[in-house]
Amino acid sequence: MSEVNALVAHQDAEGSIALxxxxxxLSFLPDGDVQIAVEYSGINYKDALAITPRGGVARGYPLIPGIDVAGTVTASTSSDFAVGDRVVAHGYDIGTGRHGGYADTARYPAEYLVKLDELTTAEAAAIGTAGFTAAMSVNAIRAAGVQQADGPILVTGATGGVGSVSVDLLAGLGYEVIASTGKxxxxxxxxxxxxxxxxxxxPAEGEKVRPLGKSQWAGVVDSVGGDTLAYALSTLNYGGTAAISGLARSADLPTTVMPFILRGVTLAGIDSVQLPIGARRDVWRQLGGELKPRHLREITKDVSVLDAPExxxxxxGGGVTGRTRVVVHDGF
Known part of the structure; x- marks a missing residue:
């Protein structure tokens, strides 16, 4: 096959972007050790920013967006991957500087790829970057020694991709989960x-964020940022941990050092983009095992790739709840 069906973003001289x-x-795709028949991608906030003028994530155009890629290997020069292997890829420059998952074919270096053993490509795409980030967040809280008996875990932006999967994972591990949402x-x-x-x-409307508020949570999973994160930090229990991965509300953090030096709280940054491939593969193994979301079907809805732009x-604007999986195979 020498032709590729794709959604391609172009930017005009005025800065407008059309997808x-x-x-x-096939030569439109960059070189890579492994070629994939893409079956699924996903809808992520970062995908939207990639086609938003001054979105700050795309390195140039034309660009095939889609930071999540799940499919089957069709050609490989790597000894680590064989034709027919189920794989998932995300992070690095996929969908921002290198063509992503909104195409029926993709090509990547072998060190970008994770072989799927326990998960199907449909399940891996439903989990996607957001679910992977949720797993990393949960792992950060557990690694900090936060136990189920220590108190509830607050999940902000709970209806989003990271938030909803975090609620599922934490509850499945036996934690008491407090879900915060405006919906x-x-x-x-x-x-x-x-x-x-x-x-x-x-904080609730009209509520002031104090340098230190009443202790309420043993841990926090936050993808919102801004005064929401400031409030969460100020109300963490002594020794609590906040795993943060997003800025849906704001990149600002209007807080003080007091929660850190008076309550010994930890601010754990979660980055799934540059995570080394070894650690990435380890997390995916967990997602196929003890951290497999219990309610993936309820969290996920499907759209055809041609409906992805809408x-x-x-x-x-916060109009998407849970995870949206993009069906690429048979979608064009």
């Missing part, structure tokens, strides 16, 4: 995922 279906030559209609859904309690956005327009 449209094109048929390109009142998602209350029952979050409870079904395992949340013990669902509360509104933090869905991407809604995610920036």
């Amino acid at each position: 449209k279906h094109e048929i390109v030559d 009142s209609e998602a209350h029952d859904w979050l409870m079904a995922l395992g949340a013990t309690q669902v509360i509104g956005r933090l 869905t991407l327009r809604t995610i920036v």
Whole structure:
């Protein structure tokens, strides 16, 4: 096959970005050890930023977006991967500087890829970057020694991809989970995922973020940032850990050093982009085993790849709940 069906983003002289279906030559893809028949991708906040003027993530255009790639190997010069292997790829420059998953074919270096043993490609794409980040966040809290008996874990932005999978994983491990969201209609859904309690956005309207508030949580999974994270830090228990991975609300952190020096709390940064491949493969093994989300089907909805542009327009405004898997095979 010498032709590739793809969604390609182009930027014009005025800075506007258009994402449209094109048929390109295989040479349009960068060189790589392994060629993949892409079956699924995903919808992530970063994918939306890649097609947003001044979004700050795309390194140049034309670009095939899609930071999640799951499919089957069709050609390989690497001894680590054989034709027919199920694989997943994400992170590094995929979908931002190197063509991503919104195409029926992709090509990557072998050191970008994770072989799937326990998971199907559909399950891996449903988990995606967001679920992987959730697993890293949960692991950070566990590595800090936070036990189930130490108190509840707060999950902010709980209806998002990272948040919803975090609720599922933490509850499955026996933690008491407090889910924070501004979407009142998602209350029952979050409870079904395992949340013990669902509360509104933090801080509550009119509530002041104090340097130190009342201790409430043993740990925090935050993908929101801004005053939400500041509030969470100020209300962590002594020795608590906040695993942070996003800035959906703000990149600012209007806080003081007091939670850190008076309560010994830890701010654990979570980055799934540059994580070395060995550690990446270890987390995926966990996601196929003890950390496999219990409610992946309830968390995930599918869209065809040709419908991805419309869905991407809604995610920036918070209009997407859970994980959205992009069906690429048979989608063009």
